[in-house]
Amino acid sequence: MVSAREPTNILTSRRLAITPSRTLFFLPVLVVVLFYAGVLFLTVLNYPPVRFFSILASPEVREAIVLSLVTATGAGIVAMVLGVPMAYFLARRDFAGKIVVDALLDVPVFISPIAIGALLLVAFSTAQGRWLQEHVGEIVFEVPGIIIAQATIVTALAVRLMKATFEAVPLRYEKVARSLGCTEWNAFWKVVLPLSKSGLMASAILVWARALGEFGATVTLAGATERKTATIPTSIYLSFASADVDRALTLVLILLLVATASLIGLRRVAGKTLEI
Numbered sequence: 233m234v235s236a237r238e239p240t241n242i243l244t245s246r247r248l249a250i251t252p253s254r255t256l257f258f259l260p261v262l263v264v265v266l267f268y269a270g271v272l273f274l275t276v277l278n279y280p281p282v283r284f285f286s287i288l289a290s291p292e293v294r295e296a297i298v299l300s301l302v303t304a305t306g307a308g309i310v311a312m313v314l315g316v317p318m319a320y321f322l323a324r325r326d327f328a329g330k331i332v333v334d335a336l337l338d339v340p341v342f343i344s345p346i347a348i349g350a351l352l353l354v355a356f357s358t359a360q361g362r363w364l365q366e367h368v369g370e371i372v373f374e375v376p377g378i379i380i381a382q383a384t385i386v387t388a389l390a391v392r393l394m395k396a397t398f399e400a401v402p403l404r405y406e407k408v409a410r411s412l413g414c415t416e417w418n419a420f421w422k423v424v425l426p427l428s429k430s431g432l433m434a435s436a437i438l439v440w441a442r443a444l445g446e447f448g449a450t451v452t453l454a455g456a457t458e459r460k461t462a463t464i465p466t467s468i469y470l471s472f473a474s475a476d477v478d479r480a481l482t483l484v485l486i487l488l489l490v491a492t493a494s495l496i497g498l499r500r501v502a503g504k505t506l507e508i
Contacts, residue, residue, distance in 0.1 A: 279481050287482040295459050296467040297486065303375065303463060304443040307382035311439050315390035316432070320420065322391070323398035340388040349381055349452025356453070377454035378461060382443040390439045397431030398424065434498050441494040445487060 287293055322334060340348055355361050356372050364371075371377045401424055409419040425432070447465035454461040456470055464483050471480035 275481065279477060281482065281485065283478050284482055284485070287479050288486075290479075292458055292462070293467065293479070293483065296462050296464050296483070299375070299378070299461075300444055300463040300465075303378040303382060304440055304446075306379045307386055307443040307446075308436060308440040310379065310383040311387040311390040311443070312432075312436055314387055315394055315435075315439075319391045319394035320398050320424070323395045324403070337388050337391050340385050341392065345381075345385055345446065345448030345450075346452055348384055349449035352377075352381060352384065352449065352453045372453065373455040373457070373461060375454070375461060378450050378463060381449035381453040382446045385446050385449050386439045386443045389442055390435055393435040393438060394428075394432060397428045397435065400431070401427045437494055437498045441491060444490060 318337070322330070322337075353372065356365065356377075361371075369376055371380060405423050405427070406419045409423045410416070414422065445465055447463075447469070450461075450463060451466050451469065456462055456466045458467075458470060462470060464487055468480050468483045468487075471477070471483065
């Protein structure tokens, strides 16, 4: 007589069984994990973090951390405010030239951030750019330049992530809401946004974390002045340039901890809505 638990046991044994095909798929995972673990192990072995807390307490490092958190949050807010309507429009509307607009929005994702920073620097150094800085506020080699550089890079990422989120919401739900008397805005606010909440929150976490680690465009537009425009990635660069390896690795460790916490938060918030 077959027991009721046999199917579960069979399924478990199948999961644990080692087959050539599973080995083939598992080996790349093992190689990559061992590579990352080896890099971390060799780094800690040769540069143990004995000065971590003393370096963390230094004014330069604390100011770099605070500046990074503030500018990444500002850039993330800008990216989400601009990205939500852009992503929804691209997900729901077809228009002439859409493929060109879609491609242009992806440009910051595919080309070097340093190139983006160079374009921003040249633009704000023109006569029109200088006029804007005189009447609105200084941008080049100033803190607002950090936010602009970060937002330029991460807005494209935000649009791409949220466009996929909105496309996953069936259009018929909006049509039903419209047939019941909702305006287009009410359908978006009361139907689409609640259904997209997890994806939007996951996008916000990813965008913030990406802005926190942005270096190329930031250092090109805002410069690398200690205790003024030096974010965590910029401080890492300055530390290596001055041969202060302990300080550089302390900042690297901080970025690793923030990235790990962000990814854990991403998975807890998004669940299965957004897989990375």
